[in-house]
Structure formats: structure tokens, C-alpha cells
Amino acid sequence: MNATGSLTIRNRGGQPLCEPMLPIAYRVKSFQAETHDIFTMNLVPSDASTKIPRFFPGQFNMIYAFGAGEVPISISGDPGRAGDCIHTIRAVGQTTALLQKLKPGADVGIRGPYGRPWPVDKAQGKDLVLIAGGIGLAPLRPALYHALGNRLQYGRIVLLFGTRTSRDILFANELAEWGRRKDMQVLITVDAGDANWKGRVGVVPKLISEARFDPLHSVAMICGPEIMMRYTIPELTGLGMSEDRIFVTMERSMKCGIGFCGHCQYGGVFVCKDGPVFSYDEVGAVFLRKEF
């Protein structure tokens, strides 16, 4: 009996059960390049008898590239479908560059799912406004899948997506498909136009004035670079949206994903276990603090 009064559960060898830092081997089932630096991996457990744990939209896994390190990556698949473990990753550093080189059949390590998910339940009965910048569309996609799979539970659905150039548009085919649907509105913009792009040019918040939703009966979920979230939020609150219905996702350095290593502290919360999703009224007071 230890000081907290709980008994450690041990296995037959006398070893404490459940080492939360030990990954489970997963195999790359399929691999797809999305843009020049973003790719999607579909993973399955290497041991076929292992079940993929259920996940909620907005949660992430810690993905281990053998011998190199771990990175926290949001799950980008459909939470309503069992049998898939899908991640959309941007190759920005050493570990993600290694993951980008993997072929189907290769193994990675997976720990998770971790994190507080998008409050899709809170948005029931209201309009749902999803605002994505760049790779931020990937962590939002599961929320959209969930809403479309439970369409009657939501009012109007709006997806606003912005990225750097037309070459960086993520999930282009799906965006086109969603854009054709009669039961949701999709608006896309890029920061810099080019010869092939016939669509909107300008920053994401500009799309808000064209979006069809009721600011007094909506929930907004924003995912993208911190700067983008910072200039998007005033456009929403300016319309009368309350801060407790605006949700953002924070990103900080993570070494464990489970609240032990201390790296992802964001003031009084840990991004890994108290987030990464936060409502703006939770973090608003510190959101603009520099070097926080």
C-alpha cells in the first residue's frame, strides 16, 4: 500500500502493469501523398489480434519512428469507422521526415489516443462552424465526419478552409465533394494566388462574412497556426459569438503525451491531457501572452 492508498496491480512476474510509455507496434497499411509536404498514413496493429482503440475527434496519438523519436499527430480519420487508424502528417522535422519515407508494411509505434476532443456533443442542435488553416484541416476532419454521419443532430454546417497557395490545398477531392453537398457550405481561400487558381484569394477570416450560420446559436471549432486563430477569433466574437462556444486547439512541445514530462505546460494546464482542445473562455485571458 503506498502513500496514496492504492494498490499497484501487478502481472504474474510481479511487474507493475501498464507502462504508459511503451508503444504498440502498428503497420503502415497504406500511404498517400496529399501535397508536396503533407502525407496520410493508414495504420493497423501489427498484431492482428489487437483491437484499434476507439478515438474521439480531435484526439492524437504519439507516433514513434524507430530509433528516432515520437511526435504527437492528430488522428484524421472517421471516428465512426472501426478498423482505421489514420494520420495526416506534415513533414517538418527529423522524425516526420522519417515517417514520410515509410512504405506499406513498415512498422511504427503508437501510444494513445490522448487528449481532450472537440466538443461535438456541445454543438448538437446548433450550427457548426469549422475553420481550418493549412494542416489544421486534418484534426478537424474527424469532427466533420462525425457531424455528417449524424447530420440531423446539427443545424447548418460550414467549413472554412484557408492555406498558403492552391498547391497546398489539403484533401482537395473531399473538399470538392463536400462543396457539392446541399447540406453544408464550403468556402476555400488561399493567401497567395497563382496562374491556375480561379478561387478566392485572401485570409480565412474574410470568409466569415460569407458564411451562413447563426452566431448566437453556433459552435465554432478553429484549428490552424496560432496567428490564424488569433485573427479569426475577433471576427467571430464581433458577430456576437460567445467565448465559451469558440474552440481552439493549442500546440506545445510534447515528450510523453500523458502529463509527466512537463513540456506541454500552457500556464496551469497541460496541452496533452487538459487539451489540446480548449474553449476560448478557458484560455482567452492568456491567449495573447508572449512566450507563454
Place this chain on the structure above:
Amino acid sequence: MNRFEASDLGKLLSSIESAGYRLVGPRVYNQAVVYDEIRGLNDLPRGWTDEQGPGFYRIKKTDSRAYFGYSSSPRTWKESLFKSRERLFSSTKTKNGSIQFTREPVEAPKVAFIGVRACDVVAIAIQDRIFIEPRIQDPAYQARRENALIVAVQCTSSSPTCFCASMNTGPEVRGGYDLALTEIVSEREHYFLIQENSAEGERVLALFERSGHLNDGIEEYRACARPVFEEVARTQKRRMDLTGVRKLLNNNFEHPRWENVAARCLNCTNCTLVCPTCFCATVEDTADLGNSTAERWRRWDSCFTLDHSYIHGGSVRYTGKSRYRQWMTHKLSTWWDQFGTTGCVGCGRCITWCPVGIDITEEAEAIAKNENN
């Protein structure tokens, strides 16, 4: 509350050993009192005392008979529970890319911590809340913690850098220990008071009772020990406003004092190394040249490094000022939000071991004195 003569201290240590525990306790090494493996009475720093101040630490031999006449150590008990380097797992990869993960067996021998000061007892309890919390446990920490016997030795004096009284952690222990000793030394007498506080403490005390002479000690506690504790608490010069500092630091994020301390702080990470509650760690993944076997190690880290807040492209806290502010605000303020208690136990190690003598109590006072509105 019992008492025994100091001449029986060796028998107490033997009883603890016969209860199955290895002994880790204070000894003199490399011009400091450190916590390390000890074999018995003779290893204890009898007669030694320490002199501490901001950026200052010396030990001195006196002709006192006291075994525990020093205040604190640059070492902490987190070294035994939350090890500075630990392998988490090893793995192998075949040529076709399939990975096998092998869990690291947990080593958790039964160890008795001899000489845990009241502040350090609380520090252990604080770390328990991090590593053994309801949802996820660190199994190695938990196993070592269960097999640890905490034998506190209460403080009958304090160092100038101590401020346990205002942090409500000492000089007297309140809980969280198995056995607590108080050493009373005078011209004519030398004895120990001993109090048990757990089932395991009772068991060890019963073993000791068979070989040593235990008398009732409640009178001596009232007459000698308690007045000393009160005197120690009363005369501590350094103070911290335990509850007030929480809001103070949250409300003064842009206070000019941060620039002031940043000009002095070397970002050397000494404070985080000696702090008994600091828990930041990083993970090192390595592989052999053939990339066929790999290991993951966890090692202590410090929020004073640039690396600590690095996310693709740069560090969030890229100035020394923001890193000092992070450490102090976490320790005294946001720790409350995270774990429900303060993170500071008032042991004063950060003051003693800071090479430029930055004093966390002085910094808090300076901010409070001309607070932003």
C-alpha cells in the same frame, strides 16, 4: 511518541535492515552532505553541520555529538524515486520493417530513506500527485514508492535559506512518513524521539522494540521538542506568502522585475536540478548504427533550456526572462491549477545552489512591493 538513547541508533538502523530495507541516508562526500547508500551508524555525518546562504554552501566539522546536525543536502530524494536516467523500453526492427517492443523490467528494491527533512517529506507527497494520479501512473515510480520506507528526521534548527515555516511544510512533519525521529542533544543528554505514522512504520518500530529500549517520549516532546520547532519556525527570516503568491504571479506577467532577474539568471538549471519537486523530463530515442535495435531513455530536463519549449521552427520561450518566469510561476502559482497544491516546499535549495544567489522569496517580495494594478 517514544524515546530511545542515541546509543541505540545503530540498533534502529539494523532493525530497518532486518525488515528488508537497504539504507540510503546522509554521508559526507566531496565537501557536502549527500544522500547515498549507507551501511550503518559510522557512515552518518556525526558532528558535521552546514552553512548556507544565497549561492553559498560549506560543511564544517564541530565537536557536537549530533548525527543530524546539518540542514539540507544538494541531493534530494527524487533521485531515488524519479531517477535521473531511466530506460523505458528497448526494441528491435527486422529488415522487413517489423518492430518488437520490449518493456523494461522495473527495479524497485526496498529502500529506507534515512534523514528525510519535513520539507522533503512534503516534496515526496507532491511528486506522488504527479506520478501516481488516478488516471495514469508511472509504474516504476509507483513501485519504488511503495517499497520506500520514509524515516524522517525533524529539524531542530534551520539554515538562513530555509522558509518551510511560511510554506507550511515544516520544521515539524505533519504526515507522509513512516517513522519520524527528533534528535535532542545537550551537555548531559543525547536521545531520539520516534513517532510511527503507518502500518509499515509500526512494524519496523516493533522490530526495534525487541532489540532496543523504547520508553515513552510524550513528555520530552512537549518539553523539549515542540518548543524547539516553534522557535525554529519563529526565527526563520525568509518568508513566502503561500496563498498570495499564487495570484500575484498570475497577475504580474509583464512586471519589470522579470527583466531584472533575467539580467542575473544564467539559465544554468542548478535550481531545477536541486529542487525536490521539479519533474520535467525529456526522452531520448537512440538506435545502433545498423538501425536494428533501439532504446528509449528518459532523463531529467529543465524548463531553463531553449529546447524545452521547442516546436517546429523555434522555441516558445526564447528569452531567458520568459524561462525564469515560467519556472517561478509554475513552482508557486500554476502548480496549484495543475495538482491542487503549491510546488514549493521552502527547502531553500534553489537559493543556496544558485551560482548568483537569486532568492525566490526576494523575487516574490519585489514583485509584490510594486504590483501592477
Place this chain on the structure above:
Amino acid sequence: MKTIEELLGEHQFFQKLSRSDIDLLAGCGRNQIARAGEYLAHEGASAEAFYVIRTGTLALEMQAPGYANLTVETLGPGQVVGWSWLFPPYRWVFDVRAVEDSRLVAMDGVCLRSKAEADPALGYRLMKVCAEEMNARLRSTRFQVLDIYGAKKKAS
């Protein structure tokens, strides 16, 4: 068939102006339809109009060696295009092209300038709404320039 006064009154840009101001300024406006692909202005041409977008999309574009049409920004319903009528030398800085069929109210710059000179108080109120819109546009443009989706630059 709505009058110019009514159309302007409904438009976001004119929200902060009073009924009587709008009625005064409406005299400078006329309906215009732009077909998809049609150029409303060319870089360097004399700028005597600004366009109030009712429906459709207009693009600000640049042409340069190596770039066919570089779109700087697109603007849609509720927005306006064109400031060069306010400042000498009164020349368009960009090309303005309709991306799709668009219904506009074209406001005559010379007419607006002369009304503002004749009634400075009206001119001041008009200038205020123009300045506010330009400020918002500048803010957006600065965020565009930051290139936040690009490869991160080191902070230090």
C-alpha cells in the same frame, strides 16, 4: 426594381452612413453588370470609379513577366473595390477583373470628390468609412504577408 439609394442602403460598406448621406451619394452611382472574365480596370488607367459589389466576385490582379495573372486578393458581396479615386494621381494600381458574373454599383469618383469638397462634413463622414475599410484591408494584407502556413522561421 430597386433604386441606387436602396441598393447602397442594403450594402455593408454604407451601414455607418446616414440615410441622407446615402441619398446624397447615390447620385454618383449607377448599376453595372460585369460578365465573368471582364476587366473593369487596368493597372495604370485613370481611376475614376469604385465598385460596390452586390453579388459575384472581383479579383485584384497583377501581370508581370513570368506571371500570367497573379491574383492579389478576391472580394465578394458586401465589399468594395478601388481607392485610387481618392488619391492623386488617380490611377489604378492593379487590374480589376470579374471572376464570375457580378452585379455592381459603380460609383463615380469625380462626382464623389466634388460632393465631398462642397460639403466637408459629408466628406469627412465618407472618408471615415473609407479609412475604416482600408484599415481592415491593411490588417488582412499584413496577415497574408506573414505567410503563416509556410515553413516556420526561427524565432531567434
